[in-house]
Amino acid sequence: MLARNLKGQTRRRCTRCANARKAGGRRATPRDDVDEVMVDRIMGGRDSGANIAERLEAAARLLGLYRLSRSMVAERLGVTTRTVDRYIAELRATDRLAA
Numbered sequence: 001m002l003a004r005n006l007k008g009q010t011r012r013r014c015t016r017c018a019n020a021r022k023a024g025g026r027r028a029t030p031r032d033d034v035d036e037v038m039v040d041r042i043m044g045g046r047d048s049g050a051n052i053a054e055r056l057e058a059a060a061r062l063l064g065l066y067r068l069s070r071s072m073v074a075e076r077l078g079v080t081t082r083t084v085d086r087y088i089a090e091l092r093a094t095d096r097l098a099a
Contacts, residue, residue: 047078055079059087060096 033053042050042058050058055077062073074084091097 042077045076045078056087056090059084060091063088063091064097 033051034057035054038050038054039058039061041047042054043062058077059073062068062076068076070081070084070088074081077084088097
């Protein structure tokens with residue numbers, strides 16, 4: 001997908017992210033896009049192209065069911081602890097994770 005910046009130049013933009021924007025500017029994470037097999041792979045530390053909804057679901061399970069720390073979840077998901085903090089904020093906003 002091509003997008004134009006303020007100078008009128010075209011640049012490539014990720015279609016996956018561009019198409020999945022909500023009104024508030026945040027990415028949509030519908031529960032319908034979650035592949036349970038992929039979530040199990042992520043939880044086992046074998047990530048191979050998971051989308052954001054699947055990563056959020058895996059983070060919710062690792063944080064909620066297994067009570068792992070942020071750093072352990074980040075290591076398992078292959079992301080930074082700051083990303084896990086974002087996931088936690090998203091999960092708490094949607095009441096999928098207890099405070």
